Amino acid sequence: MGKRVGMEVSIAAAEAVRQSKVDVISAYPITPQTHVVEHLSEIVANGEMDAEFFCVESEHSALSVCVGSEATGARSFTCTSSQGLALMSEITYIVPPLRLPILMILSNRTLSAPLSIWNDHSDVMSIRDCGWIQYFCENGQEVYDHVFIGYRLGEDRDVLLPVIVNMDGFTLSHVIEPIELIDQEKIDKFLPPYAPIYTLHPDRPVTMGAFALPSIFAEAKKAQEVVIRSSIPKILEVWKAFGDMTGRYYQPIETYKAEDAETLLLTMGSFGETASVAVDTMREKGKPVGLVKIRLWRPFPFDAFKEATRRAKRIVVIDRAVSVGGPGGPVASEVKSAVYGEESRPMIYDFVAGISGRDVSPSDFIKMVEKAEIEINEGNKEGYEIYGVRE
């Protein structure tokens, strides 16, 4: 067992980057990600880590620098939030087809407008389809762990894809939590040095970033799609190896009291812990309610999701972003697609809750479950609403 210490989650994330022996770190300050890079700059300044650390003039360049360094063979790291992610989004789409396993932490935060620095998932949903492997973390320990897991997975030669570790801004990034640190020796065994197949080097010239005519583009895109879809066994394998090392076994879909539940709450990110308190309260009153949490957002674990939800009558989805003018929140759309082909499928009610960091307490989860049950019983099949709006 490693040492268990109280630590701000951003600092734990930075420690994980140090322990991953990252070669190049490039970032631009944006709240609430700043603590991660501030701490990394201290680590480098104190000589505790041998890396090239520099602050660039924008998030667009932050990721572009990582693209250059990763292609040259250096393990690279950046992190961002919100507007910063929106600015760098052009490059996020370019990284996966280049097969560069960069790791990025996203301190999830609201996209403007109105300008707001608080937490929701509207930033990451804007790049949902960019092709990175995307994890959502529920607590600080998961954030710390997934830095190692992300590098090990991304750099696997069967995968070679970039990885986003989502942590809720402020709710996680600025909170002090108990973190079990892993010994460096173990990390070194779990995460071998980055050994890319092709790098930019004059001794073996390669061309990277060629353009594709319509006659070959679809094939290139299909190849990318095949790689990310077929990475699921590898994702499970890496989690298994990590579990064997630490005792913390992760799953793409986590459940809590879901086996016999008629109604399932569905969350992603730090809401999971609060929702589980609500589930306990409802269970005490004899209500068959359970919880399903999505940890792996891309590639979407369709099989695991269907398995986790197939016995439920109702799913109450808690979305953290609005798909304006669309079918509801992005998670609900995804979930509806996932179960559409099933013979017996649960009814789905979608709440967009806690946008821009508005507090959602256990009692809110209970209210949402009650509301959804009433609506569904009354025959509302398209249930979707933004929760808690003062009208």
Place this chain on the structure above:
Amino acid sequence: MITTENLNVFAVRTLTQKEHMAPGHRACQGCAEVLAVRLVLKAIGRNVIMCSATGCMEIISSPLPFTAWRVPWFHVAFENTAAVASGVESALKVLMRKGKIPRKKIVTLAQAGDGGTADIGMQALSGALERGHNMIYVCTDNEAYMNTGIQRSSSTPFGASTTTSPVGKAQMGQITWKKNMAAIAAAHNIPYVATACPSYPIDLIEKVKKAAAVEGPSYIHILSVCPTGWRSLPELSIKLGRLAVETGVFPLYEVENGRYHMSLDFPELRPLKEYTKWQGRFRHLTDDKLAEIEKRLHEEYKHLKARAETGI
């Protein structure tokens, strides 16, 4: 009699025969930009990692699965070449320091057109120059967005007709003056800035070699004649490059550690018309307009010479 011109002809033959950009690429006839890139690579040699912005040089050279590059070459996007090259340079530094790759001199080269430099790539370039990465940034300036169909950039000269600065009843081509990128680069207090033109190949090569030898960032702004966009004959590209220099449209100079000096100087500049008359993009300009442009060019040239004479 040995003249400068003869000497250049002689000197070109002493250049390496090695081509780091393979023939068979898809550049237009008479493209001086591809010539410039070829010469830049000849000057640096094979120990280079080259990053190109989206643009003509990328499109003509890399239709998947083909490539014209015999050196490691990387294209990511339009506006971020300086940032990508920063990443390459940093990776080389840290990987050599950590002993992950053998120590040797590898030049990091960034290349972008005028749009990718003076317009959309300006921020990334400024950031890279300010951070002091050891790299050469080459702007191959053909004075408009040629790859997308001749749209104006901030590097398009005053009066030039493009598809977005057209000639109409109310407007006679580009209504703004060419952005002085070399001066902007020099304002970052980097060790080496130069202007060059492939019509003066030896001068261009010497400058690239100097840039490669310098510790820290260097910037070379290369005028690249574009027959397609300039509406000129392909066989005139070399001549037009020379005329741009000799008329004062594109003076050749260096800024070494902040000190200006002229690479070529002319007691008297040739009339602007000798340069513009070969180009369809200036066809509409009246003598009055030309005189107005010439006046400003001469003033700028005088100012540049004064800087070179005082050295600052």
